[in-house]
């Protein structure tokens with residue numbers, strides 16, 4: 001009986017210590033994600049795009065390296081570049097870095113998420129979830145709001161002239 005009590009006491013001691021020992025690992029990621037939005041796609045479009053803002057509230061740089069979603073085969077982080085006067089996009093090797101204290105915006109004409117192998121069209125007003133993946137802080141789930149095809153910014157941001165042109169006068 002005596003040894004059992006000692007073991008119990010030892011187990012309780014370990015349990016009491018555990019939360020402090022693991023608290024740092026369980027802390028939420030330091031990257032804050034805001035203004036996640038996407039654009040409606042024409043029927044049969046093979047790809048879609050995702051835009052968002054990343055703010056690093058931590059003390060170390062991190063990199064957005066990709067993600068996954070049920071509505072597409074895979075997600076790539078893309079960059080735009082001029083090639084002989086032609087705007088092209090390609091996968092950003094190594095991901096997109098966000099330094100401590102920095103906010104990086106993924107937006108039309110710049111960095112963006114590419115939803116490759118879109119399984120269905122995206123309709124204005126719907127929402128879908130994406131598990132973003134960061135090199136250091138791991139995965140985090142974000143909900144994207146689908147804007148109209150002509151939208152150029154997240155809801156609540158600058159109004160899009162194309163989005164207002166509903167009636168085709």
Ligand SMILES: [Cu+2]
Pocket residue numbers: 078079089090112113114
């Ligand atoms: Cu792209």
